[in-house]
Amino acid sequence: MLDIKKIRENSELVLKSLHQRSTEYTLEPIIDLDRQQREIQLVRTELQAKSNEIGKLVGQKMRSGANPQSEEIISLKQEGNDAKAKLAQLEPREKELKAKVESLLLELPNLPSKTTPVGKSESDNVEVRRWGDEYIPEGSNFLSHDQIGEKLGIIDSERAVKVSQSRFVALVGAGAALERALINFMLDRQIEAGYVEVMPPVLINSDSLQGTGQLPKFSEESFKCDKDDLWLTPTAGVPVTNFYRQEILRAEEVPIRHCAYYPCFRREAGSYGKDMRGLIRLHQFNKVELVKIVHPDTSEDEHQKMVKDAEAILQALKLPYRVLELCTGDIGFSAAKCYDLEVWLPEANTYREISSCSNCLDFQARRANIRFKEKGKKGTQFVQTLNGSGLAVGRTMAAILENYQQPDGKVKVPDVLQPYLKQDVLG
RNA sequence: GGAGAGAUGGCUGAGCGGUUGAAAGCGGCUUCCUGCUAAGAAGUUAUGGGUUGUUAAGGCCUAUCGAGGGUUCGAAUCCCUCUCUCUCCGCCA
Known part of the structure; x- marks a missing residue:
C-alpha cells in the first residue's frame, strides 16, 4: 500500500x-x-x-x-x-x-524503484548478466523435458489429469525422487546460506493475501475454499511474510531470513493453450521460497544477496542461465524492483523464468502492518520485505532433464544431486 | 460433531456504568548511588489518525481493552452478532 x-x-x-x-x-x-x-x-x-x-x-x-x-x-x-x-x-x-x-x-501497485529500468513490456527487460554458456549442450534434436519424462516413465500426465484435471502432473519413481532430492538440496543450501526453514500452512485467510498484495485485485488467480475464507496459497511469500503481520519487531530481530519448501497453487486464468505440456505451467507446483524482513537501510543489499543465493543453486547444478532486471511495465504488483533468473532450455532453444526475486520495500509492510522499533528512537518504522524463489522445483527438473539428456536417451544426474538421489543416471 | 471456558498494554494479571489509556507485578529505558559486578533509589515506559509547528522538538484534539453493532449524558464493564483461542467428550492421520 x-x-x-x-x-x-x-x-x-x-x-x-x-x-x-x-x-x-x-x-x-x-x-x-x-x-x-x-x-x-x-x-x-x-x-x-x-x-x-x-x-x-x-x-x-x-x-x-x-x-x-x-x-x-x-x-x-x-x-x-x-x-x-x-x-x-x-x-x-x-x-x-x-x-x-x-x-x-x-x-494501487507499488511505485517502481528509481533504479528500475523504464519500459512497457517484457521486451524492455534488461539482461544484467549471463552465466554458464560453457554448459549449454551442443547439438540439435533435443527432446523436450515432457518427452523425456514420458519416455522414462517418470512423469505421468494422463493419469494426473484423470484424478484431477489438466495442468496437473504426477511424478513417478525416479521423477518423484528427483523432485524430492531437489527440494532437499535447495533447502540445505539455503539453510547453509543463513535462512531459517519454515513450513507454514497452505490454506490461508484473506487477510494474509491482502497483506502481501494478492487481494483484492487478483482473486481470480488463486483457488478458494468458499466455505471457509481460506485460499490455496499461490506462493510461500504470502504465509511467511504474513507471519509477522500486525507485529512490532525489535530492531535487533531484523533481518529475518526464511526459506520454505511449499506447494503453490495458481489458477493460471487467461493462459489457456500456453505451455500445455510438461512441467512449465501447472496449477500446482513446488517451490523453495526465500523471504526476508529487513531494515530499510539494508534492503537493497539484501536484495542483491538474495539473487545471488538463488543463482548459487543454478550454478551448483551447472545449469546455464541469465539474470534479467524487469522493467517498470513488467514488475509485479507489490514489487519496486525485481530480478528474474531464466534457465536455458535446449529443446525450446530459449531461456525460461525459474526464479523471481522482488524487493517490495515497505509496500507489503504497510498492508500487513509490519513494523519495527529502534531503541532510543521514538515511534515505529515499517520494515521492508523481499521474496524470491530459490528455486521453482518443477522448472528446475525440466531444465535438468533437458540439459542433462544424453544421446542414448538417458539423463545424467547433476553431481551435487547424486548424494541425494543415490544414482548418477536416470533411465 | 456435543458440552463448557475465555480473549485487557512487551509479558503476567486486576478492573462496583462516572476524570480508567487502563491498578499491581515482571520486563525495558533514563538518571542517581555504591570502588567494578551484584544490589538499591527515583523517574519513565502503548499504537494509530487529525491538527498546529520549519517535512523539527513539542503542543492540542481524537480513537483503540479480540472484531462489528446497540443501550447510555457517559461502556474495558450491560445487551446482540461474529471471529479466534483453550478444556473435556466423540471421531480421526
Whole structure:
C-alpha cells in the first residue's frame, strides 16, 4: 500500500511513477475523498471532544451527590444528546469515505524503484548478466523435458489429469525422487546460506493475501475454499511474510531470513493453450521460497544477496542461465524492483523464468502492518520485505532433464544431486 | 460433531456504568548511588489518525481493552452478532 500522506503531498511525483507502469492509474478520486474525509474528521473530533466533556461533567456532579432529576443534569444530558445526534450524521459518512480511500489505495501497485529500468513490456527487460554458456549442450534434436519424462516413465500426465484435471502432473519413481532430492538440496543450501526453514500452512485467510498484495485485485488467480475464507496459497511469500503481520519487531530481530519448501497453487486464468505440456505451467507446483524482513537501510543489499543465493543453486547444478532486471511495465504488483533468473532450455532453444526475486520495500509492510522499533528512537518504522524463489522445483527438473539428456536417451544426474538421489543416471 | 471456558498494554494479571489509556507485578529505558559486578533509589515506559509547528522538538484534539453493532449524558464493564483461542467428550492421520 502506498502512503496516503505521500500521495497528498507529492501527488505529481507519485502519479508519474505509477504511469511508468501503466497510464491507467489516477489519483484524483483518492485525493478528493481523502480531503473530504479529513474535513469531516476535523468537525467530528471537535464534537466528540465536547460530548466527552459533558460526560465527564455529569460524572463529576453525580459523584458529588447531585440529584439525577435536577434541572442542571437534565439539561446537560440534553446537550449530550444533541452532540450525539450530530455525531450520528457525521460518523457514517466519514466511515464510508475512509473505507473508499482504503479500498482505492489497496488497488494501487507499488511505485517502481528509481533504479528500475523504464519500459512497457517484457521486451524492455534488461539482461544484467549471463552465466554458464560453457554448459549449454551442443547439438540439435533435443527432446523436450515432457518427452523425456514420458519416455522414462517418470512423469505421468494422463493419469494426473484423470484424478484431477489438466495442468496437473504426477511424478513417478525416479521423477518423484528427483523432485524430492531437489527440494532437499535447495533447502540445505539455503539453510547453509543463513535462512531459517519454515513450513507454514497452505490454506490461508484473506487477510494474509491482502497483506502481501494478492487481494483484492487478483482473486481470480488463486483457488478458494468458499466455505471457509481460506485460499490455496499461490506462493510461500504470502504465509511467511504474513507471519509477522500486525507485529512490532525489535530492531535487533531484523533481518529475518526464511526459506520454505511449499506447494503453490495458481489458477493460471487467461493462459489457456500456453505451455500445455510438461512441467512449465501447472496449477500446482513446488517451490523453495526465500523471504526476508529487513531494515530499510539494508534492503537493497539484501536484495542483491538474495539473487545471488538463488543463482548459487543454478550454478551448483551447472545449469546455464541469465539474470534479467524487469522493467517498470513488467514488475509485479507489490514489487519496486525485481530480478528474474531464466534457465536455458535446449529443446525450446530459449531461456525460461525459474526464479523471481522482488524487493517490495515497505509496500507489503504497510498492508500487513509490519513494523519495527529502534531503541532510543521514538515511534515505529515499517520494515521492508523481499521474496524470491530459490528455486521453482518443477522448472528446475525440466531444465535438468533437458540439459542433462544424453544421446542414448538417458539423463545424467547433476553431481551435487547424486548424494541425494543415490544414482548418477536416470533411465 | 456435543458440552463448557475465555480473549485487557512487551509479558503476567486486576478492573462496583462516572476524570480508567487502563491498578499491581515482571520486563525495558533514563538518571542517581555504591570502588567494578551484584544490589538499591527515583523517574519513565502503548499504537494509530487529525491538527498546529520549519517535512523539527513539542503542543492540542481524537480513537483503540479480540472484531462489528446497540443501550447510555457517559461502556474495558450491560445487551446482540461474529471471529479466534483453550478444556473435556466423540471421531480421526
